Amino acid sequence: MSIPTVTLFGGEPEWNSEPAWKLPGWVEPIMVASILFGAMYLTRRKNYRIFGASLASHDGYLDRQHSHGSSDHLLSYNSDTESDDDFVSTTKNPLKLRKWCCCVLLMPNTSRFRNNLHSRVLQRFPFLMEMFYWTINYAFYRMTSITSQKIFAESGIWNVAQAHGIEVLEAEEYSVLRFLFPVRERNVQQWFMHGHKDALSVLNRAYALIHIPGTVGFICWYYYVAPSFDTFAVARRTMTLTNFCAFIAFVLYPCMPPRLLPKEYGFLDTVRHDDAQSVWMSGKYVNQLAAMPSMHFGYAFCIGMTLIYHSGIFRRTPERVESRKTLFWKLFYSLLGVGYPTFILTTIVVTANHYFMDALVATFFVCFSFAGNKIFYVFTPLEDLLLYVVRADKPIPTTGHR
Known part of the structure; x- marks a missing residue:
C-alpha cells in the first residue's frame, strides 16, 4: 500500500503587492516598554513610599496567614500543634511552613528584609515580579532553537523540520482527523492574495505587531482589572504552563512553517514580502522551526477564554469584590473573547506561518495547562530561596485592591 502524499501545486506563488513601508526597529521595543512601565505605574501601591519612615509597622508579605503571591495560599504559620503556635508567637522571624507535594518544608522567612531598598521598590511596584518571571519565560524560549539544533545535529534540523511540516499537511489531508480541516491553508492564502491584498497587508502587520505587545498588554490589563490575584494567577499560570509545553514540542518536534516549505507546496512568506517582520522574531536565538504548536494562537485562545470568563456571561454570581457588568460589557467581552482568537487564527494561516493543526494542538495545550x-506550586520553595538569596521580601500584589 502506497503512502499518500500531500497535494503539490506547480509554479511559484505570486502576489503583486508592493512591499509596504518598513516599521522602524525601535518602535516595537518602545511599545512594549511603554505598556510595561504604564502597568507598573497603574498597579503601584498608592499609599506606600519607597523612601520615608521605618516600615516596621507595614505588614509584610509573609506576615499574613495566607499568601497572595504566585504561591497562592501555600503559606501557613499556624499549626494544629500547641508547640508550633508557641514557636510562632515567640520568634521574630519564624520559618515558613511550605506544603510541598506530600510533605512540609521549613523555608527561610524573608520578611526580615522588608526594609531593604529593593524590597521597598518591589512593594511599591509589585508588578515587577510578573515582569521578572516573564523574562525568565522568554529566556527559555530563546534556548529552544539551540537545544533543538544540538539534538538533531546529525540528521540536520532543517531536513527534520521540513519532513515534519509535510507530515502535518498530510495529516490534515489524509488522516482520520481530516474532517476538522475542510479548508486548505494554501487556498486561504490565495484568496487573500488575489483580490484582497489590502486586507493581507493588514494581516501581515498584525502578525508582527500583535503577538508580543498584545500578550504583554493583556497580562498588564488583567493584573489591573482582575477581581482578585488568585483569579489573575490562574490565567498567568495557564499561559506559562502552555509556554513550557510548547517549548518541549519545539525542541523535540521541530516543524517548518508553511512559508519555508519548498515553493512547489504553494506558500509565500507574505510577511517578509511586505517587509513587515517583527524585531522580536529575528536574531540568532529566534526559533524559525517552531511552527508546532502555534503560540500566537495559544496565547490568543487563552486570552479569549479569560475575556469570556471576565464578561460574567456564564456566571450567575460575580466574585466577592467584583461588580456586576451591564449587558453591553458582557457582550463586549464575550465578542472580543471569540473575535480575537478567530482573528489570530486567520492571521497565522493567511501569512503561512502556521498550519491549522498548529492551532488545534495549541488549543489542547491550553486546556491541559x-x-x-x-x-x-512545586516551585514555591525555590522562590523562597531566591528571595532569601537576594535579601528581598515578596510584595503583596495590588490586584483586586483598586
Whole structure:
C-alpha cells in the first residue's frame, strides 16, 4: 500500500503587492516598554513610599496567614500543634511552613528584609515580579532553537523540520482527523492574495505587531482589572504552563512553517514580502522551526477564554469584590473573547506561518495547562530561596485592591 502524499501545486506563488513601508526597529521595543512601565505605574501601591519612615509597622508579605503571591495560599504559620503556635508567637522571624507535594518544608522567612531598598521598590511596584518571571519565560524560549539544533545535529534540523511540516499537511489531508480541516491553508492564502491584498497587508502587520505587545498588554490589563490575584494567577499560570509545553514540542518536534516549505507546496512568506517582520522574531536565538504548536494562537485562545470568563456571561454570581457588568460589557467581552482568537487564527494561516493543526494542538495545550496549572506550586520553595538569596521580601500584589 502506497503512502499518500500531500497535494503539490506547480509554479511559484505570486502576489503583486508592493512591499509596504518598513516599521522602524525601535518602535516595537518602545511599545512594549511603554505598556510595561504604564502597568507598573497603574498597579503601584498608592499609599506606600519607597523612601520615608521605618516600615516596621507595614505588614509584610509573609506576615499574613495566607499568601497572595504566585504561591497562592501555600503559606501557613499556624499549626494544629500547641508547640508550633508557641514557636510562632515567640520568634521574630519564624520559618515558613511550605506544603510541598506530600510533605512540609521549613523555608527561610524573608520578611526580615522588608526594609531593604529593593524590597521597598518591589512593594511599591509589585508588578515587577510578573515582569521578572516573564523574562525568565522568554529566556527559555530563546534556548529552544539551540537545544533543538544540538539534538538533531546529525540528521540536520532543517531536513527534520521540513519532513515534519509535510507530515502535518498530510495529516490534515489524509488522516482520520481530516474532517476538522475542510479548508486548505494554501487556498486561504490565495484568496487573500488575489483580490484582497489590502486586507493581507493588514494581516501581515498584525502578525508582527500583535503577538508580543498584545500578550504583554493583556497580562498588564488583567493584573489591573482582575477581581482578585488568585483569579489573575490562574490565567498567568495557564499561559506559562502552555509556554513550557510548547517549548518541549519545539525542541523535540521541530516543524517548518508553511512559508519555508519548498515553493512547489504553494506558500509565500507574505510577511517578509511586505517587509513587515517583527524585531522580536529575528536574531540568532529566534526559533524559525517552531511552527508546532502555534503560540500566537495559544496565547490568543487563552486570552479569549479569560475575556469570556471576565464578561460574567456564564456566571450567575460575580466574585466577592467584583461588580456586576451591564449587558453591553458582557457582550463586549464575550465578542472580543471569540473575535480575537478567530482573528489570530486567520492571521497565522493567511501569512503561512502556521498550519491549522498548529492551532488545534495549541488549543489542547491550553486546556491541559488550565487543568494542571497548579503544578507550578512545586516551585514555591525555590522562590523562597531566591528571595532569601537576594535579601528581598515578596510584595503583596495590588490586584483586586483598586
